[in-house]
Amino acid sequence: MKILPEKLVTQKHLFVSLAFAVVLSGCTQQPDLSEGERAGQEPEGQYVISSREGLKTIGSGVMMQAFYWDVPEGGTWWNNVKDKVTDWSTAGIDAIWLPPVSKAHNGAYSMGYDPFDYFDFGQYDQMGSVETRFGSASELESLVNEAHRNGLNVIADIVVNHNSGGDAEDNIFTGGQTYTDYNPASGMFYRDMYDFHPNDYHSGDSRTFGGFADLCHHKENVQNWLWKDANSVARYYRDQIGFDGWRFDYVKGFEPWVVKAWTDEVGGFAVGEYWDGNAATLDWWTGEAGAGAFDFACYYRMRDAFEGNDLTRLGDDMLWKRNPMRSVTFVTNHDTDEIYNGKMLAYAYILTHEGYPTVFYRDYEEWLDKDKLNNLIWIHNNLAGGSTDILYNDNDEYIARRNGYNNQGIIVYINNSGSWQEKWVDTNWGSSVIKDYTGHSGWEPVTEADKRVKIEAPPKGYSVWSVK
Known part of the structure; x- marks a missing residue:
C-alpha cells in the first residue's frame, strides 16, 4: 500500500451494511465459558x-x-x-x-x-x-x-x-476578503469561495x-x-x-x-x-x-x-x-x-x-x-448479551440483568455506597451455581428453584454474576 494521491489502488474487499451475525470471541483469557x-x-x-x-x-x-x-x-x-x-x-x-x-x-x-x-x-x-x-x-x-x-x-x-488555512481572496458573496482559496500541495480538492458559505447556492x-x-x-x-x-x-x-x-x-x-x-x-x-x-x-x-x-x-x-x-x-x-x-x-x-x-x-x-x-x-x-x-x-x-432488565435502582445501588442467549447472560450490581451491600434478585438460572466474574466477591451461591439468589457488591465497586 502506497499513500500517494497520484495513484489509486483497486478495492480488494467490499464493505457491507449493518447486519446481524454470530459473534465468536477470539479472547480466551478466562476459560470458565466454553x-x-x-x-x-x-x-x-x-x-x-x-x-x-x-x-x-x-x-x-x-x-x-x-x-x-x-x-x-x-x-x-x-x-x-x-x-x-x-x-x-x-x-x-x-x-x-x-x-x-x-x-x-x-x-x-x-x-x-x-x-x-x-x-x-x-x-x-x-x-x-x-x-x-x-x-x-x-x-x-x-x-x-x-x-x-x-x-x-x-x-x-x-x-x-x-x-x-486557505489563502485570502476577494469574495463576491461577502463583499470583502475571506480565507477560502485552497491550493493544497497534493493537487487534490482545490476549492474557493464557491465551495464555502455564503455562496451562489x-x-x-x-x-x-x-x-x-x-x-x-x-x-x-x-x-x-x-x-x-x-x-x-x-x-x-x-x-x-x-x-x-x-x-x-x-x-x-x-x-x-x-x-x-x-x-x-x-x-x-x-x-x-x-x-x-x-x-x-x-x-x-x-x-x-x-x-x-x-x-x-x-x-x-x-x-x-x-x-x-x-x-x-x-x-x-x-x-x-x-x-x-x-x-x-x-x-x-x-x-x-x-x-x-x-x-x-x-x-x-x-x-x-x-x-x-x-x-x-x-x-x-x-x-x-x-x-x-x-x-x-x-x-x-x-457474557453480556441479550436484552436488559433493571432489577433494582436507588441513590446508591443499581442492579440490572442481561438476559443472554442460551440461558447465559449476567447480573451486574453497581454499589456507590461506602459499605458492602447485598440484595436478593431474580435471575434466569434455577438451581445453578453462580460466581462473580470480576473476582470482587468470593461468594458462589446456588440459585433457588424459583431462580432467586442473594448477591453482593463491594463499596464504591461492582460485581458481575453469571453461571459458573
Whole structure:
C-alpha cells in the first residue's frame, strides 16, 4: 500500500451494511465459558458490521479511542499506537479510532481538526512541516497494516464541516476578503469561495464552527471530492489507506443526509458526534443519517449518577435504550472528562450494557486499572448479551440483568455506597451455581428453584454474576 494521491489502488474487499451475525470471541483469557457457550451467542441489540477479510467484526468487541487531546508533538504517535495494537487486540478490542490523519492548518502542532489538505498524510512540505503531529505517511501506513494484521478495524476521524488555512481572496458573496482559496500541495480538492458559505447556492449556514471556512455540502465540487468521485476522500481513505469506518466530527454543523450519502457511496461502520444529551434527538439523527451516534444521553446520565451520587439517573432515557444498534457508549473522550470518582463504575456500566462501548486511551493506558478494564472487556465480549432488565435502582445501588442467549447472560450490581451491600434478585438460572466474574466477591451461591439468589457488591465497586 502506497499513500500517494497520484495513484489509486483497486478495492480488494467490499464493505457491507449493518447486519446481524454470530459473534465468536477470539479472547480466551478466562476459560470458565466454553467455546460452545460463546458460539451460541448472537449480538442482538448492538452494533455489528462485517469487516474486511481477516478482521474482527465491528461490534463484537470494544472500540479503543487511540488518542487524546494534545498527544505528544514530534511525529511519534503513529508508532506509539502501532506498538500497542497487538495487546489491544488480545484484550478484546475490535477497532481503533484514530485522530484526523491529514495535514491541517497548524501543521506539526495540530490535532487535525482544522483540516487543510485531505490528501497530505505527512508527505508534503506545507503548513510549516512535512509530518503531521502524529507522524509521516509511511508511519501511518505501517500502523494501519499492523492493526489489520492483528484483526483490528481502523476508524477514520472525518472533519468535513469546516476547513482552515486557505489563502485570502476577494469574495463576491461577502463583499470583502475571506480565507477560502485552497491550493493544497497534493493537487487534490482545490476549492474557493464557491465551495464555502455564503455562496451562489445559499446565503449561509446556521451551524458554523470557530470562525473557520464553512464547507457547503450542496455544491457539486464538494460532493465529488468528499465522496462521489473515484479519487474522493471517502474512496481514497477506504481503498488506499485502508480505513474500515468513519467517525464524523461535529455533525450538528451539517445535515444528516451528508453522512448517509457518504456511507451509501462507500459503506463502512459510521458514528457521528452529535453532541446532545437528549436521547430522542440522538435517535432522530441516527435514523436520518443511517449511522450510529455517540450516546451523549448515556454520558450525561452517568455523570449525574456517579458524580452526583444518584444512581436513579441510570434509569433515565438513553440512546442505547431506544436503539442499541445505533448507540456508541463512552465514559470520556478527547473533549469531555466530567466523570472522575466514579469512572470505573461508569465503565462497569457501559461494558455490561447494550450498545457498542468505547474505551479512552488515557483511561486504559494511564489512569485506571488496566487489569480491571480487561476483565470488563472480557465480560462484555463473552457474557453480556441479550436484552436488559433493571432489577433494582436507588441513590446508591443499581442492579440490572442481561438476559443472554442460551440461558447465559449476567447480573451486574453497581454499589456507590461506602459499605458492602447485598440484595436478593431474580435471575434466569434455577438451581445453578453462580460466581462473580470480576473476582470482587468470593461468594458462589446456588440459585433457588424459583431462580432467586442473594448477591453482593463491594463499596464504591461492582460485581458481575453469571453461571459458573
